[in-house]
Amino acid sequence: MNLPSSSRCASNFWSDAEGSFVARDDLIQIQGKVVEALAGGHFRVENDQGHSFLARISGRLRRFHIKVVPGDRVTIAVSPYDLSHGFIVYRSS
Secondary structure, X not given: OOOOOOOOOHHHEEEXXXXXXXXXXXXXXXXXXXXXXOHHHEEEEEOOOOOEEEEEEOHHHHHOOOOOOOOOEEEEEEOOOOOOEEEEEEEOO
């Protein structure tokens, strides 16, 4: 597992599916609509072009008890290495 260098804060990194760390600046932001709520804070999100993503709630939304329900417009951050998974970083409504 590659750990981030000590010169950068660990909160600026996100561990992707392979276990390697990706800088938060390198993540792709995608707008979509929550289609289905799954167990454990996971959601099925579909963007305007019809692509489907498995997204989980980010720590900040979980910390402040932001509720996400099917039908909400959300912004998800997706790693450039795995475009099928991401996490929800913003809920529009």
